[in-house]
Amino acid sequence: MMIIKISNLSEGIHHLEFDENVKNIGIDEPFFGNVNVKVELSKLHNQIILQADISANASFICDRCTKDFNTVLSSNYKMVYLFGSEPEDNNDISVTFLPMDTDKIILDEDVRDYAVLSVPMKKLCKEDCKGLCVNCGKDLNEGDCGCLKNQIDSRWLPLMELKDKINNN
Numbered sequence: 001m002m003i004i005k006i007s008n009l010s011e012g013i014h015h016l017e018f019d020e021n022v023k024n025i026g027i028d029e030p031f032f033g034n035v036n037v038k039v040e041l042s043k044l045h046n047q048i049i050l051q052a053d054i055s056a057n058a059s060f061i062c063d064r065c066t067k068d069f070n071t072v073l074s075s076n077y078k079m080v081y082l083f084g085s086e087p088e089d090n091n092d093i094s095v096t097f098l099p100m101d102t103d104k105i106i107l108d109e110d111v112r113d114y115a116v117l118s119v120p121m122k123k124l125c126k127e128d129c130k131g132l133c134v135n136c137g138k139d140l141n142e143g144d145c146g147c148l149k150n151q152i153d154s155r156w157l158p159l160m161e162l163k164d165k166i167n168n169n
């Protein structure tokens with residue numbers, strides 16, 4: 001667990017860093033290995049402002065070329081912790097209320113949520129991945145397959161086959 005003890009924390013700015021296995025914060029595929037969280041925390045007498053920068057390793061299959069690739073997903077969030085009871089009309093997700101006697105902040109849940117949100121809709125091994133040829137299936141990142149050149153010729157293929165048939169009869 002990623003825990004920040006706040007009971008004896010002095011006022012001012014603090015820097016902390018965590019390395020935690022993704023499994024320990026409840027996330028699995030596509031994530032693997034450790035998630036790294038760099039925290040900057042500033043404490044004033046009745047509030048704590050926390051800025052977290054998350055980087056996590058993830059493994060995907062490229063949407064274009066179908067190759068496996070690993071990448072580092074980065075995300076960040078800011079959370080304001082206020083000591084005191086939570087007002088009923090609080091619907092600000094970036095503000096968390098802490099009971100006066102709270103002695104620690106646990107980051108696991110927020111880190112997990114923001115890491116999951118950082119998974120891109122489109123998974124590409126690289127920005128300009130050329131993908132696979134729709135005709136022959138060759139990975140075009142490894143070079144041209146020549147299909148484009150033959151396309152014009154292949155348009156005549158059915159006609160040529162027909163001509164062959166007629167000639168054979």
Ligand SMILES: [Zn+2]
Nearest residue numbers: 062065125129
């Ligand atoms: Zn690709």
Ligand SMILES: [Zn+2]
Nearest residue numbers: 133136145147
């Ligand atoms: Zn091709």
